[in-house]
Amino acid sequence: DQQVKQNSPSLSVQEGRISILNCDYTNSMFDYFLWYKKYPAEGPTFLISISSIKDKNEDGRFTVFLNKSAKHLSLHIVPSQPGDSAVYFCAARSGATNKLIFGTGTLLAVQP
Amino acid sequence: EPEVTQTPSHQVTQMGQEVILRCVPISNHLYFYWYRQILGQKVEFLVSFYNNEISEKSEIFDDQFSVERPDGSNFTLKIRSTKLEDSAMYFCASSEASYNEQFFGPGTRLTVL
Numbered sequence: 001d002q003q004v005k006q007n008s009p010s011l012s013v014q015e016g017r018i019s020i021l022n023c024d025y026t027n028s029m030f031d032y033f034l035w036y037k038k039y040p041a042e043g044p045t046f047l048i049s050i051s052s053i054k055d056k057n058e059d060g061r062f063t064v065f066l067n068k069s070a071k072h073l074s075l076h077i078v079p080s081q082p083g084d085s086a087v088y089f090c091a092a093r094s095g096a097t098n099k100l101i102f103g104t105g106t107l108l109a110v111q112p
Numbered sequence: 113e114p115e116v117t118q119t120p121s122h123q124v125t126q127m128g129q130e131v132i133l134r135c136v137p138i139s140n141h142l143y144f145y146w147y148r149q150i151l152g153q154k155v156e157f158l159v160s161f162y163n164n165e166i167s168e169k170s171e172i173f174d175d176q177f178s179v180e181r182p183d184g185s186n187f188t189l190k191i192r193s194t195k196l197e198d199s200a201m202y203f204c205a206s207s208e209a210s211y212n213e214q215f216f217g218p219g220t221r222l223t224v225l
Contacts, residue, residue: 032211034213034214036216041218041219042218042219043116043118043203043205043216043217043218043219044155044203044216045216046213046214046215046216049213089155091155097168098143098145098160098167098168098207098210099145099157099160099168099170100147100155100157100214101157102154102155102156103154104153104154105154
């Protein structure tokens with residue numbers, strides 16, 4: 001099931017710089033997208049979401065951009081902090097269902 | 113801040129044994145979910161539950177699996193006869209409404225020997 005893809009398994013960024021995490025999807029029925037952060041031995045923590053009727057949603061240091069024509073979304077973290085180091089999962093849902101389809105995750109390392 | 117809790121954090125069992133994983137969803141949430149993550153793989157949906165019945169289940173959720181809300185606070189996942197390939201992290205999640213974000217618990221690591 002490759003409906004949601006995160007092609008970068010890892011990303012390393014300097015503290016204070018921007019982190020950009022990318023996600024692609026194939027199912028045009030998806031209408032709601034979420035980003036979760038996960039630390040080892042913990043469950044996914046909800047970060048930010050976006051509906052398909054929008055192209056941008058911002059919450060503090062986190063901004064999610066959605067490009068429906070490209071079936072692509074990205075999470076921007078500015079400025080990046082060492083505490084942001086974690087695995088970031090993109091997830092998607094279609095209106096017909098409650099289930100979330102997850103990507104494989106991107107391990108973000110923010111270097112002090 | 114309210115959170116989803118899960119017990120136990122780690123469960124070791126012999127193949128063929130029954131296990132029950134427990135979850136306490138956030139108190140005002142109405143929708144409940146189980147997901148699992150096999151080591152090195154994606155987080156996968158198992159089942160969603162609303163109004164005391166299953167609203168959706170994946171192909172993974174076969175007859176060996178069942179869910180129950182035995183009282184007003186707990187939500188359980190039972191695996192009737194565990195297999196080696198059931199070894200995974202099992203996450204419970206809940207949401208206030210079907211269209212809201214889902215909040216996850218810390219997970220139960222199930223190891224089947």
